Amino acid sequence: MKNTETKMSSPQKDSFRDRIATIDEKGKRKWIFAQKPKGKFYNIRSWVSWGFFALFFAIPFIKLNSRPLFLFNIPESEFIIFGKIFWPQDFVIFGLTMVTFIVFIVLFTAAFGRVFCGWVCPQTIFMEMLFRKVEYMIDGDAGKQKVLRNAPWTTQKIWKRLFKHAVIFLLSFIIANTFLAYIIGVDQLKEIITEPISEHVGGFLSILIFSFVFYWIYAFFREQVCTVVCPYGRLQSVLMDRNSLIVAYDYKRGEPRGKYTKNEEAKLNLGDCIDCFQCVKVCPTGIDIRNGTQMECVACTACIDACDVMMDATNKPRGLIRYASEAGIADKKKLQYTGRMKFYTVLLIALTAILSLLIFSRKDIDGTIIRTKGLTYQQRGTDSLSNLFNINIINKTRDSIPLTLRLEGNEAAYGKIELVGTQRINLHPEDQATGSFFIVLPTKNVNKRTLEVKIGLYNGEKRLRTLSTNFTGPFKRY
Numbered sequence: 036m037k038n039t040e041t042k043m044s045s046p047q048k049d050s051f052r053d054r055i056a057t058i059d060e061k062g063k064r065k066w067i068f069a070q071k072p073k074g075k076f077y078n079i080r081s082w083v084s085w086g087f088f089a090l091f092f093a094i095p096f097i098k099l100n101s102r103p104l105f106l107f108n109i110p111e112s113e114f115i116i117f118g119k120i121f122w123p124q125d126f127v128i129f130g131l132t133m134v135t136f137i138v139f140i141v142l143f144t145a146a147f148g149r150v151f152c153g154w155v156c157p158q159t160i161f162m163e164m165l166f167r168k169v170e171y172m173i174d175g176d177a178g179k180q181k182v183l184r185n186a187p188w189t190t191q192k193i194w195k196r197l198f199k200h201a202v203i204f205l206l207s208f209i210i211a212n213t214f215l216a217y218i219i220g221v222d223q224l225k226e227i228i229t230e231p232i233s234e235h236v237g238g239f240l241s242i243l244i245f246s247f248v249f250y251w252i253y254a255f256f257r258e259q260v261c262t263v264v265c266p267y268g269r270l271q272s273v274l275m276d277r278n279s280l281i282v283a284y285d286y287k288r289g290e291p292r293g294k295y296t297k298n299e300e301a302k303l304n305l306g307d308c309i310d311c312f313q314c315v316k317v318c319p320t321g322i323d324i325r326n327g328t329q330m331e332c333v334a335c336t337a338c339i340d341a342c343d344v345m346m347d348a349t350n351k352p353r354g355l356i357r358y359a360s361e362a363g364i365a366d367k368k369k370l371q372y373t374g375r376m377k378f379y380t381v382l383l384i385a386l387t388a389i390l391s392l393l394i395f396s397r398k399d400i401d402g403t404i405i406r407t408k409g410l411t412y413q414q415r416g417t418d419s420l421s422n423l424f425n426i427n428i429i430n431k432t433r434d435s436i437p438l439t440l441r442l443e444g445n446e447a448a449y450g451k452i453e454l455v456g457t458q459r460i461n462l463h464p465e466d467q468a469t470g471s472f473f474i475v476l477p478t479k480n481v482n483k484r485t486l487e488v489k490i491g492l493y494n495g496e497k498r499l500r501t502l503s504t505n506f507t508g509p510f511k512r513y
Contacts, residue, residue: 055262055263055330055331056262056320056321056322056329056331057258057259057262057320057321057331064259065321066184067257067258067318067319067320067321068177068178068180068181068184069167069177069316069317069318069319069321069337070176070177070313070316070317070341071171071176071177071317072317072337072340072341073340073344074339074340074341074343074344075340075343076336076337076339076340077336077337077340080153080154080163080164080335080336081164083154083155083160084160084164084165087155087157087160088160088165091157091213092213094217095213095216095217095220095221095224096221098118099117099118100118102115102118102119102120102433103115103118103220103221104117104118105117105217106217106218106220107217107218108218108219108220109218110218113465116394117394117395119394119395119397119399120399120431120432120433120465121397121431122429122431122465125397125431127393128390128393128394128397131389131390131393132390135386135387135389135390138382138383138386139383139386139387140267140274141274142379142382142383143379143383144267144270144271144274144275144279145274145275145276145279145379146279146280146375146376146379146380147279147280147376148271148275148279148280148281148282148334149267149268149271149281149332149333149334150280150334152261152267152268152333152334152335153282153333153334153335153336154334156333158252158260158261158265159261159333159335161210161253162253162257162258162260162319163319163335165206166203166206166253166254167319169199169202169203169206170199173195173198173199173202174195174199177316183195200250200254203250203253203254204246204250204254206253207246207247207249207250207253207254208242208246208250210249211242211245211246211248211249212224212228212242214245214249215238215241215242215245219238223238224238226238227239227242258319258320258321258331261320261331261333262320262330262331268330268331268332268333269330271328271330272330275328277360277361277362277365278360278361278362278373278375279360279361280358280359280360280376281328281332281334281358281359281360281361282324282332282334282335282336282338282339282356282357282358283324283328283356283357283358283359283360283361283363283364284308284314284324284325284327284355284356284364285354285355285356285357285359285364286325286364287364287365287367288306288307288355289306289307289308289325289355290306290308291304291305291306292305292306292308292309292310293305293306293308293309293310294309294310295309295311295349307346307351307352307355308325308355309345309349311345313341313342313344313345314338314341314342314356315338316341317337317338317340317341318337318338319333319335319337320332320333324338324356328361336358338356339356339357339358342355342356343356398431398499398500399430399431399432399499400428400429400430400431400432400436400438400462400492400499400500401428401429401431401500402426402427402428402429402492402500402502403426403427403502404424404425404426404490404502404503404504405424405425405504406422406423406424406425406504406505406507407423407424407425407471410422410423411507412506412507412508412509413473415475418477418478418479419475419476419477419478420475420476420477420478420481420508420509421453421473421474421475421476422473422474422506422507423471423472423473424471424472424473424474424504425469425470425471426440426460426469426470426471426472426502427467427468427469428460428462428467428468428469428470428492429467430462430463430464430465430466430467430468431465432464432465433464433465434464435461435462435463435464436461436462436494436499437459437460437461437462437494437495438459438460438461438462438468438492438493438494438499439458439459439460439492439493439494440452440454440460440472440490440491440492440493441490441491441493442474442488442489442490442491443488443489443490443491443501444488444489446476446480446488446489449476449477449480450474450475450476450477450480450488451474451475452472452473452474452475452490453472453473453475454470454471454472455470455471455472455473456471457470474488474490474506476488476506476508478508481506481508481509483508484507484508484509485505485506485507485508486505486506486507486508487503487504487505487506488503488504488505488506489501489502489503490502490503490504
């Protein structure tokens, strides 16, 4: 893989990599010892992560209308969003959700780069803001971690390793339980935890499997999720352009690089980059941001904070590494909220608004009415006409509902509905029901070949839904 290279005037040659930063020349894994960042962006990200943790662990316990706020029960094809139940019959909403999500990824990345990865991606937040901090507390900063890794196996090293991995597994176990709560719900999870294992073998095995998967990811696989597994990083080369927002090194200002010196004459021939490698040391994926935009970069801003610290120490302006675009660096312009970004923002808001409207306006009772095939109209006595219809109704709630059908609009004053074989349709919880009924209208009021009529679905006196169909009458010549 060739990086997006900067034009350098220093004696350093352009670099070329045919492997990711975490793999050495022999194809073996290079363990990343990331130095603990500190600075403005790291502090903001820490606050964002606390908000994420609060939401992640609290949402499964929040209920709306006696239902979980969110539930994604894939095995039973049951999905609850903001307390509303969605079934496979809600294909239109699911389809629009997928389209909106894909468009969101494409447009958001084109305008704002990998801001999502660095700030709100669960993998980044858990790895950098939870498990990495645990590692700093137990093993120390990057230098101490290297020493401990290369040290012989002593009693102290064994106890440190056991303690660290025990903490990582405990946190993974808690995350696994919370993650499972999003799938099966808190109530069912509580039963698995409190009742005998023999009654919930499948659930108990699921908790163990999820726990060990999370433990393996955060204890061993770590940043490889972003660089090897996640397709998003590989897609950024086709989703981003020169105007996309990225974490960028200002090569115009930084090159040629050279060690810090107090010699004023020497400073005139050097850029602001003092080649201290602090940006490389704090990078959680092991890249050198000075080589340009790279697949492994998750835009975590650690290199920005590290570089700003060094700029302060050498009395140089901050921003040698900053949020910018490639075009902005080349043209020496400050980052601007361009018309393109504004357009993408408006489009994303519009798509999200449409999807939200569909979700919140969705009815718990849905159905279709179709006139019985092969039949047109029937003569009722000397003054009335009737049509036979079939109705299919879906109950998306967990309540039993006795439904009655009533004509709506003008037809309610002179027409009637006759259900075949029953007085009402009984809907069972989360089920569907079918039935047949006649609509009877006076002949004098059927003044069209096809007349649109509306049927209200009622639970007692409460109208739940209104459906439309066409009533067919005789052809009339005028």
